Amino acid sequence: MKKDESFSKVMVLAGLISVLTLGFTFGAVAQEKIGPITVSMWSGPEYDNLVNCARYYEQKTGRKIFIEEIAREALREKTTTVLMAKKGRYDVSYVDKAWIGGYAKARLLQPLNDFIEDPDVAASWFSVDNLKPPIDDLAMDGKMYGFPSEGDCQFLFWRTDLFNHPEEKAAFKAKYGYELKVPETWKVYLDVARFFTRKKGERLAGKILKDDFYGTTLAGKRTEACWEIATFLYGYEGGKILDPETFEVVVNKPEAVAGFTFYTDLLRKWHVVSPDVPTWGYPEVSAAFGGGHTAMAMQWMAAVAEFNDPARSAGLWKDGKRLFEYTVAPGREIEGKIKYRAVQASQWGYIIPANAPNPLGAYKFIEWLTGPEGAKMWALNGGIPCNKLALTDPEVLEKQPMFKVLAESYPYRRTIPHYVKTSIDYEVQDTVGLACNQMVIGVKTPQEAANELAKTIEEALRREGYLK
Amino acid sequence: MKRSLLHISYPYLLLIPAFILIFSVLCYPLMASLVLSFHKWTFSTYGEGRVPFIGLGNFIEMSADPYFWRSIVNTLIFSGSSLVMEFFLGLGVALLLNRKLVGTGMIRTLVILPFVLSNAVIGLNWRLMYNYDYGIINYFLSIFAIKPILWLSDPTKAMLSVIIVDVWNCTSFVVLLLLSGLQAIPQTPYEAAKIDGATGWQVFRFITLPLLRPVILVVLIWRTMDLFRCFDMIYILTGGGPGHATEVLSIYSYYKGFRYFNLGYAAAAAWVLVALIMIVCLGYLKLVRSEIID
Amino acid sequence: MKKIEKHIHNFLIYLAIIIFLIMSMFPIYWLFTLSLKLPHEAFSLPPTWIFKPTLENYASTFLYGPFSRYLINSIVVALSNTGLSVMAGSLAAYSLARFNFRGKKLSLLAVLIAPTIPPIAIAIPLYMIYNDYGLIDTRFSLIITYFIFNLPFVVWIMYGFFQEIPESLEESAMLDGCSRLGAMWRIALPLVAPGLAAASIICIIYSWNEFLYAMIFTGTYAKTMPVAITGFITSRGVYWSKVAACGSLVILPVFLFILFVQKHLIKGLSLGAVKE
DSSP, rough: HHHHHHHHHHHHHHHHHHHHHHHHGGSSSSSSSSSSSSEEEEEEEHHHHHHHHHHHHHHHHOEEEEEEEEEEEGHHHHHHHHHHSOOOOOOOEEHHHHHHHHHHHTOOOOSSSSHHHOOOTSTTTTOOGGTHHHHHHHHTTEEOEEEEEEBEEEEEEHHHHHHHHHHHHHHHHHHSSOOOOOOOOOHHHHHHHHOOBBOOEETTTTTTTOOBSSOOOOOHHHHHTTTTHHHHHHHHHHOOOTTTTTTOBOOOSSSHHHHHHHHHHHTSSSOOOOTTTOOOOHHHHHHHHHHTTTTTEEEEHHHHHHHHTTOGEEEEEEEEEEEEEEEEOOOOEEEEEEEEEEEBBBBBBEEBBBBBOOOHHHHHHHHHSSSHHHHHHHHHHHOOOOOHHHHTTTHHHHHHHHHHHHHHHHGGGEOOOOOOOTTTTTHHHHHHHHHHHHHTTSSSSSHHHHHHHHHHHHHHHHHHHHOO | OOOOOOHHHHHHHHHHHHHHHHHHHHHHHHHHHHTTTTOOOHHHHHHHHHHOOTHHHHHHHHHHHHHHHHHHHHHHHHHHHHHHHHHHHHHHHHHSSSSOOTTTHHHHHHHHEEEEOOOOHHHHHHHHHTTTTOOOHHHHHHHOOOOOOOOTTTTEEEHHHHHHHHHHHHHHHHHHHHHHHHHHSOOOHHHHHHHOOOHHHHIIIIIHHHHHHHHHHHHHHHHHHHHOOHHHHHHHHHTOTTTTTOOOHHHHHHHIISSSHHHHHHHHHHHHHHHHHHHHHHHHHHTTTTTTTO | HHHHHHHHHHHHHHHHHHHHHHHHHHHHHHHHHHHOGGOOOOOOOOOOOOOOOOOHHHHHHHHHHHHHHHHHHHHHHHHHHHHHHHHHHHHHHHHHHHHOOOOOOHHHHHHHHHHGOHHHHHHHHHHHHHHTTTTTTTTHHHHHHHHHHHHHHHHHHHHHHHHOTHHHHHHHHHHHOOHHHHHIIIIHHHHHHHHHHHHOOOOOOOHEEEEEEHHHHOOSSOOOOOHHHTTEEEEEEOHHHHHHHHHHHHHHHHHHHHHHGGGGGGOOOOOOGGGO
16 A cells, blocks of 8 residues: 555654664763863853853963853752752852852852861962952851852932923922932932822823833832842831841831831832832833833842943933933931931852862862952953952943942842841742732732741741751 | 463563653652652751651641642642633634645644744743733733733733633644544544434534544543643743742742752642642543543 | 535634634744844834844854754754654553553553653652763753653553554454554554654654753753753843744744644545455
8 A cells, every 4th residue: 555655664764763863862971071160150141251251261270161051040940959969060150149058058068268268279369358248148157158259239220311300300399399309218219209100191301101101110020029128128117037146037027017018009009110010020120211111210230231222221312312320229217317228139159069079170260250350350241249359440440330339339238138047048038029029919918928928937947947 | 372472471562662761760750759758858957967757747737838728729720721721622623624624734733833832932922922011912902992901910810811821832732632533533434424414513422522532531631731730831921920829739849849949848749739630630531431441 | 505605614614713823823923023123122012013124133042052052952852752752652552452451551550640740859869860870961861851751642642543443454454464563563553643643743842842851951062942042031131032033943843843744644544445
């Protein structure tokens, strides 16, 4: 039967192809890596930056560096899995400070103290002081586990054309009784945000709006809210998550809830942010401010590069003129002076796994990378290093003027969590984000969400043995 | 008829390649995961070097967590709604396509296309389309003067949004299987029915449907399994949010296991999912009456 | 009158099909147009229907990283696993459909258990095993892992198809002197060609798109396309245009495969071979 014959031929062909391709599988058994030092890094600008720095290091020292790129969504999962294996694959891993607690407790990390204190190993120019205070974020129980690498923090961005517009200034003064100014306190922040929130069809800076316009932005997504709330949690009424002395959970005490409430009310009471913010993260905030849809934004300083590009941020440039500026985040004014202030920050660093195949080579690399020379190169490539010498280098300051505002923000840098280090840091971070998301979408009030959050954290602490 | 050893062992011999390929890889991890669900594996216990056996401790802790039960409800709602929609829509389209059409090859290929897209790409694509301010779906709604909808921010809408995406994605799968099933049905019963003057509905009910039963069963079982296990697409689309609105059991287990590294607990949750799937599938088999297994 | 009825009937059918096609194609079409736009145009409203297309996204994607290697990895893993799954699975399904033997029910259930396991449950133990055997970051690890999900599917679908065709055909062939396997190869398989086509399409798609295991077990050398695409979700936002470009391009090989295979979904492999 003709049909049968051709069918058989197809089947035989298919069988051959599959067997042949099976042969090809062995062509990709992981070859000997190019070099003895393997670094895992997540995809994005940091990866490109690291590749550049690594190439320079290779040329300078002759030591080979191999960088494995991991998707951002998968970094923690992949890193933890590799760290737990008997045979290590990474010599250096890029981690967030909140992961250090858990990893250290599980003995997956190699302490750096021995390397630092060994005169034969540590470089002559190396000084721990240059990396303070961030290096403390990566330490636990007296042992240093990582060198800090990216120390981003959030700025308050604002539209110069709107704040300087005579019509708007007059209207503001008429409504609120004081001059329109860049907010330094939360009260002014709220007033300004309410003032600039307008519906489609209303006037703004002399033009009729084609879309709704909002006073400011908010990142409410579950995985992003924990990267915005520090500003409000710590910086509104001095709330905390855990009591540093007793490990008691205080995230549902009035001071903390006041911060949560202010944050939630931005959407739910005052409507000064887009109703879609429960799904917003870094990119959405950038798109909103960069597209010219909000008067202010609380955004990571890394966005400055994007905002400075007229092609990517059409709403912030007009006829070649820059329409935005940035400053330190506001604080809470009580009796005339700012009593509480917190700037949301993030702290990433390089750690050496306990199962690293080449720990010594790994140490020398990250020592250089976060040292004055490496950090300077990192900064010139667009990164935000944590080395004091690099941050105050004139060449760097000329290329990255935003480091001046960074320096001003430094005393107020806070992360979630901040004051206490435990092995459940990451879980705290995640559940705080979840609680904020719930508040923002309105399924729970700030107090309810905080109560539930407190319960969850307490259970986790008990599970890990911090509380009885 | 002499029953030689070869004759008796024939069926088993045919089974061997498949079983080796599946279970040589699966056995140890399966056992390890089951054993793990009875232990307390966290960063602390691992660090201290002793991972204690806690019997049903994980399961008990899970049953006390309201979000665990919420995730089961979410899983059932998501799977049930998607399955019903996908099945009937898919059946309809398969029946439509079960004829000689102009450009039939291209049509069939295009119909399958939504299923071909990677889950990650689908999640990202729809996230962009569902965007409240810039998304194309709200734009279309605005053309018809409908107010924009908070597809992914509103907890009451999010589950619907996720179901829509899955139906869009997987109806093609149902169409593909049912169509092949329809195409493999021999012509003779249809010819006989035509001679007997049966109506379209009678033909469908008494000839098509019974003959299609084995394939329908496979489709139901397979879609159910896939829906209960669905992870990638939901994770990238909503991450389980807003709040816990779209957090299905697989995402619940993922967060506990891969984010907090409470591995024993996560394994326990995963096994609950397995039990759930097995119950449902066995239910199907009973329902379709074991004419299949006999 | 009947002719007009028939034409209306046909028209409605085509209309329904076209509507369905439009709804299912639109998101893909939109993704494709996204890949031809510059990044900042992605968010423009109202959407620019008529625009100047640019190939920059494709160029920058495929010049940016070793994407040709990732594409080859995906192809090798998909083809290998599909071929072997379909072969082994069909054998097993034939056995289950044609014979009654002890342990048949158990075998069916055992095969059913494998794909119910949520991937995350066994991901870490699997990683540890592969690591011990040096299989991390190899295509081999992915190929053997995907058997867990593809094989049972093939077994079950082919089981259903083998049951649809009567045993009489093979019996008459065997009476003519054919062996059991010969009967299967010559008679049964051609009749279940639609099932084989469907099974192979599903296996290819699954292997092609699988993400979790590919992400955990591969690093740089054996990385497959889905993992590479998620690399565009960075800490500084999603490179939507690159995702669109990669996502669109990645459909193409599978699209071609399906176009080639769907021929075997044709009707008409009738039972005319046997005179009843």
